Amino acid sequence: MTTKKNEPRSESVKRVLNELSGKDLVVLTTHKNADGDGCGSQVALASWLRSQGTETFIVNPTPFPQNFKFLLPDESWIAEADSPSARQLCDGADLAVVLDAGENSRIGKIEPLIRGVPTVVIDHHPMGENPIKGLSLRDTTASSTGELIYDLIEGAGGPWSKNSDLGVYVAVVSDTGSFRFGNTTPHSLRIAAELVQRGVNPGRIYRRLFGSYHKTRLQLLQSSLTTLGLDEAHKIAWMVVAERSYEALGATPEDLEGFVDYPRFIAGIEVGILFRKVSRNSVKVSLRSNGLVNVNTVARKFGGGGHNQASGALIKGSIERVQQSVIEAVREAVEFSGILK
Ligand SMILES: [Mn+2]
Incomplete structure (x- = not known):
């Protein structure tokens, strides 16, 4: 089952939510050298899935960047790609979710680990020549993958946790260059407004992301x-x-x-x-x-x-x-x- 061409985002959201529901163990991955969008989306989705009683782990092709670890409530959410636990988690997973990437070449050493596991892609990149097969929520009009995660959690009626709020905010801020790039839309600004309303502190996040360079x-x-x-x-x-x-x-x-x-x-x-x-x-x-x-x-x-x-x-x-x-x-x-x- 793949996403139908030109399906409205709300329809894809419903189909993906349906696929995510009732799973025991889900692994999330993103592209090599994860950025704020990849990491933020992962933490936001992991937090929501865990609130649904689904064991969720992040298994990335390259180490989870140090400067995004503040998004995580607990480092045990991460399994390093080369660790035995990553293999074990992928073997036992009911579902793999690929975030902010849509091609196998982008997820490097995770590809063989999740081969055979039903896979969902949530991404805003243009479809490449070798797209990952399976159900997907792909929308190139989205400012960020984080925006799609926002729509997903909203579509489910929440619940929103502090980590989901933070994750989505960091994802949107990262990919819109702090709302300066051409992909900044009324929707991405409304998402940010909503998250700030709920307690996300833009100044503090700005300093964490851009004002504390080594x-x-x-x-x-x-x-x-x-x-x-x-x-x-x-x-x-x-x-x-x-x-x-x-x-x-x-x-x-x-x-x-x-x-x-x-x-x-x-x-x-x-x-x-x-x-x-x-x-x-x-x-x-x-x-x-x-x-x-x-x-x-x-x-x-x-x-x-x-x-x-x-x-x-x-x-x-x-x-x-x-x-x-x-x-x-x-x-x-x-x-x-x-x-x-
Ligand atoms: Mn992105």
């Missing part, structure tokens, strides 16, 4: 900004993560959160790119567009994916070569968009 992050940004590159004629700017500083500072991928936005802060720039050498022969590329250029098509060209305004890919090759071919592909996408005319 010094490593700014030192790494300092050295990375020296690599800033520009093609003003094509409205493109890019930055390369300073590899030596990354190593020397003992930085983690979490320290890079938001780096991709800096090149795009330049007036007149439409597309920002971040390059990071992740191993001897592979480069992680993140692409962000102000909205006029579709960067998902660029990411797809290199085997990656994402949204039209935010996407990425892991590309084999030297940093110089990858940089050259990606910038060239972005130039083509900019030309194709018609904004240079």
